[in-house]
Amino acid sequence: MNKNISVHIKNQPLVGTIERDSFLFQEEFMQLGIGKTYCVLNYGCQANVRDGETLSGMLEMMSFQKVDKIEEADVVIFNTCAVRQTAEEHVFGKLSAYKSYKENHPGRIFALCGCMAQEENVIERLLKKHPYVDLIFGTHNIDRFPQLLQRVYEEKQTIVEVEAKPGGVIENLPVERSSSYKAFVNIMYGCNKFCTYCIVPYTRGRERSRLKENIIEEIRTFQAQGGKEVTLLGQNVNAYGKDLKLEDGFTDLLIDCAKTGVDRIRFYTSHPKDYSVTTIEAMRDYPNIMKSLHLPVQSGNNEILRRMGRGYTIEHYFQLFDDLKARIPEITFTTDIIVGFPGETDEQFEDTLKLVDHCKFDLAYTFVYSPREGTPAAKMPDDIPLSVKKERLQTLNARISSYAKANNETYVGKTLEVLCEGPSKKNLAILSGYSKENKLVNFKGENIQAGELVNVEITDAKSYTLDGQAV
Ligand code: SF4
Structure with missing residues (x-):
């Protein structure tokens, strides 16, 4: 399917004053996601994870419901990382792997944002090799995501909106x-x-x-x-x-x-x-x-x-x-x-x-x-x-x-305070969490919920994890 493409890449000098603004949510966007679902795929660093939480916040305001599986999502966001070439290739690989999800459900929206979107050569490659991506936006205009998503639904064309600039602060x-x-x-x-x-x-x-x-x-x-x-x-x-x-x-x-x-x-x-x-x-x-x-x-x-x-x-x-x-x-x-x-x-x-x-x-x-x-x-x-x-x-x-x-x-025999994160990912029978020292501690304990601070006696040490028992 050939789609029209709207490309808006704004290059500003990379010096200048910092714009400060406040996010304004227009009521018209509240209806956009009724009966629809979304999934955010985060790649890269903590800044991206935090951006992913902002995108999720916007989608929830637009009445979308979160799902964990990409095949169940009406809107899929690839929140990308550019720090290494391999990170980029990983995302391109995922886009190719998920192409059939899009082809089988043409109404499903694929959006790509984050650091990769700030690179012109990436945008060129996306438009040429992955034309099924519906929306590309950069790190500087994340606040415009609701408007851009609405445009994708209304105009049924690929939207590219990326700005190269010193950046601002949106509260x-x-x-x-x-x-x-x-x-x-x-x-x-x-x-x-x-x-x-x-x-x-x-x-x-x-x-x-x-x-x-x-x-x-x-x-x-x-x-x-x-x-x-x-x-x-x-x-x-x-x-x-x-x-x-x-x-x-x-x-x-x-x-x-x-x-x-x-x-x-x-x-x-x-x-x-x-x-x-x-x-x-x-x-x-x-x-x-x-x-x-x-x-x-x-x-x-x-x-x-x-x-x-x-x-x-x-x-x-x-x-x-x-x-x-x-x-x-x-x-x-x-x-x-x-x-x-x-x-x-x-x-x-x-x-x-x-x-x-x-x-x-x-x-x-x-x-x-x-x-x-x-x-x-x-x-x-x-x-x-x-x-x-x-x-x-x-x-x-x-x-x-x-x-x-x-x-x-050196921690064996000592008691550390651990912020419990629930069952360990590798073994559901034990709990895990991070100590104040930022050590990943796997521990046994009963009636402990995720989010509780627990004292754990350390019984064994591996290179990157500690084992223990809640006391
Ligand atoms: S340029 Fe990159 S590596 Fe250097 S301090 Fe900044 S983010 Fe870190």
């Missing part, structure tokens, strides 16, 4: 949270760091912070509904408030979030360059700020860090790490590491292993470097053979895993 967006006791709360959007391998500043725009009062209000509303754990989200949370000309904006925000009294506060992601001593002190001083930190390092070698554009040296990272450990001895660390960055020698990789020996991370998200089209690093020769990259990854993972296991063994 009062609806939310349908995937958990009643754990919440992601955006504190800022975008990133100004421009690490040479990363596409995020191009797909999510420049750093822009939400106003503190709106963040606190969102937390208080969640807390009043029985919420227990809040994760403050941003690509670089430590830069919160810089665009608002705030002095030490993140620490100030963190303290005010702690003062709401919500049981647990986490934040994600931190950047070593912007991490301040006052933030360390706030983590130490407020019991409801969790003592677990994701602090991406990416490499243990200064030359590689310089070419990655990370903006810090390994000496700076060690100093920050050691300072955090000295002030908060019980703190746990996770990190991100890339192996096989262009030009990485055996010696430079050895520096990354030395870093791991020093930091003994509890967990690391490790990746083999692959070039991302549109980034400066993609122009560097990708000269490390895949076999070498894979070998380095294996060595690295084995090293990290041995430290993770040793760290976990």
